[in-house]
Amino acid sequence: MKTEIDCCQNCEEPLEGDFKFCPNCGQKTNEELTLGVLFYNTISNYFSFDARFLKSFIPLMFKPGYLAKKFLEGKRLLYLHPAQMYLFVSVIFFFIFSFTVNDWIKEANNANAAIVKPNEIDRLNNAYEKALDTIVKMSQLRDEKTNGKSTQLSENETQKVIDSILKSVKSNQNGNSINFGISKKKLDSLRNAGVDNNIIYKEMGMDDDAGFITRGFYKTMLDLADGQGVGILIKRFADTIPIAMFFLLPIFAFLLKIFYFNRGRYAHHLVFSFYFFSFLFTVFSILLATNEIFDVIPWYVNLLIALSTFIYFYLAVLHFYNSHWFTTFIKANVITFIFLMMVIPFAAGIITVVAFVNA
Template sequence: MSDESLVTTNEPLPCQNCDSILEEGFEFCPHCGQKTNDALTIGVLFYNTISNYFSFDARFLKSFAPLMFRPGYLAEKFIQGKRLLYLHPAQMYLFVSVIFFFIVSFSTRDLVQEANKINEKVAKSEFVSEQKDSLNQATDSIKIEKIMKPLKDNQQIIGLEDSDLKMADSLIKLETANPKNMNTSWDFDKRKVDSLVASGADNEVIYKEMGMSEDPSFLERRLYTRMLSLAKGQGAGSIVQAFFDSIPISMFFLLPFFALILKVFYYNKGKYVHHLVFSFYFFSFLFTVFSVLFGLNNFFEIESWINWLIAISTYFYFLIALIRFYRQHWFLTWVKSGIITFVFILFVIPTAIGLLAAFSFFTS
C-alpha cells in the first residue's frame, strides 16, 4: 500500500443548500442552517414537511405547556428576546387555528345540512300555506253565499234595492277576509315565481317578476340571485358554508383590532407590535381550548354548564395574562380587562359577524 493512500485530505466542502464553504467538523451550515449531511429519507421528507408548514417541532412542545398554564409568559419572554427557545407567536397562531377550523368543519357540515332542510321546509310550507289560502277563499265564498241567499230570496219583502245587496255582499266579504291570505313572507308573489320556476323560465324573467330593476347593479343582481335560491329551498346551506369559510379570514382582521384595543388601554406599555405578540399567543390559547372543547363534544355529550364554565375560565386566563405581561396593579387590570372584554364581545364581534353574514349572503 502506498503512502499516498494513507493521506487524508482536509479540503473544505460546499454547503448543499447555499454553496457556502464549510469547515471540517461543521454539522450545520452557519449561513443557512441546513445539515451538512442531510441525506434524503422518508423520515426527513415528512419531518421537514410538518416542521416547515406546521412548525410542529421541539419548540412547539416547549411552548405548549406555558401557553396553556402560564398566562402571558410566552409573550413576555418573546418581548425580552427569547425568540428561538419558544415557537414564534404567528407560527403558533397559524398552527393552532388550522387545527381549530379543521375540528369545527365537522360541526359545520351538520349545520349546512340542517340549514338546507329548514330552507326546504320553509319554501314548501309557503307553497302549502298558499294552497290552504286558496281553499279558505273558496270556503269563505260558500259561507258568504249562504248568508246572502236569504237576503236575495226575500229582497222584495224586506225592501232591499240591488245596490243594497251589493253593499251587503261587499261588507260581508270585507269582514270575513282572512289576513293570512296576504303574502307577507316574501317581497314578491311567490306563487308566480314558483310557476315560472316549474315551467323552466329563464332566470332573468324570474328576477324581473321578483322586482329586479332593468339595469341592476352587481349587488342587486347578487341579492336577487340569492333570494331566488332561497325561494327554491336551496340557498341556506351555501350561505352557512360561506359564513364559516370566511371566519379564518376575518380573524386576521379581528386579531390586529384586538391588539389595537390593548394599545389604547396600555398606550405607554410598548409599541403596537408588543400588543400584537400578546394577542397572537392569547388567541392561540383560545383556539386550543375551543379545539379541545369542540373535539370532545363531537364524541361525548358534555353538560352545557361544563362548556360554559370552560368558556368563562378563558376570561380569568386573560386577566392573569394582562397582569403578568403589563405589570399593572391587579385591580386596575381587572377594570381594564372587563372593559376590553365588553367592547370586544358586544361591539367588535357582532359587527364582524354582521359583515360576515352580509359577505356570505352576497358571495356564496
C-alpha cells in the same frame, strides 16, 4: 468517492477548512442524497414542531401571559412561535367548527324548505272547492226533486257561502306565507322551463341596471324562495369568519397598545394577542369537539367556560404587563367591553352584509 468541496452547494458561499456544516446557511457540506436523507428533514421538522407545541400547550392553557413574556425575553425556539401557534390552533378550530356549521345548515335548510314549500293551505283550498261544488250540486238536485221548492240554501245563497269561505281561506294563506317577490307556483314553473336566473330576478322586480350588491340581494332572495337560502347564508357567514379574525386580532392588539402605550412596541402587544387568541381557539375547539361527539355538556356549563376566558385574560394581562391588580382589572374590563360591544358587532354586521349580498 469523496470530492473536495470549495463552496456550499446550497448558498454557494466559500468554505474554509474541513467544515461539516456551512457556517452561512447550516446545510451539510457532504450530504449524499439517500432515502433516509430525503425523509429525515421532513420527519425531524414535524416532530420538532410537535414537541414545541406540546411543550407550549400546558403554559398556554394554565399559565396566562407566560408564553408571550418568555418570547419577548428571547426564548423563541423553546416554545412554538406565536403566529405559528395561532395558525395551527385556528386551523384545528375551524375544522371542528365546520361540522357544527354543517349541522346548522341542515337544520336551517329544513326550516327554510318547510316555510316556502307548497303550503298545506293550498291543499285545503282544493278540498274546500271540491266540497263546496258538491254542496252546489246537491242543492240543485234537491231543488229538482222538490220542483224548485227547496228548503235548503238557494244556489245564489250557496255561492255566497262559497265565496266567503274561499276568501277566508285565501286570506289565511296570505297570512301564513312569505313573499319573495314571486309566487312559489310561478317560480317552480320558471325553474322547470329552465329559465335563466337573470330573468327570474327581473320577474322578482330587479331593474336591468342593477349593481353587484342589488344582484347579490336578489340571488339571496331566490335562494330563500328555493328553500336553501338560510343554509347558504350560514355557510357564507362561516366562511368569512377566518378572514375576519385576521382583522380582529390586530385591532385587539391595537387596543392593548392604547391602554399600555408605554409598555413596548405594537409588535409586543401583537405577540400577546396571538397567544391569547390561540388560547381562545383551543378552549372553543375542545368545547365544540366535546359537544359534537357526546352532546352532554349543558348550555350553562358552556356559558361559564366562555365567561371564564375573561379571568384568563385578566391574569394574562396582569402577568405580562406587571401592572397593579386593580388598574389591570379596570383596563381588562374596558378592553373587553370595547372589543365585545363595539368591534365584534361591527365586524359581524359587515360579515352579514357581505354574506347576504355575495353572489
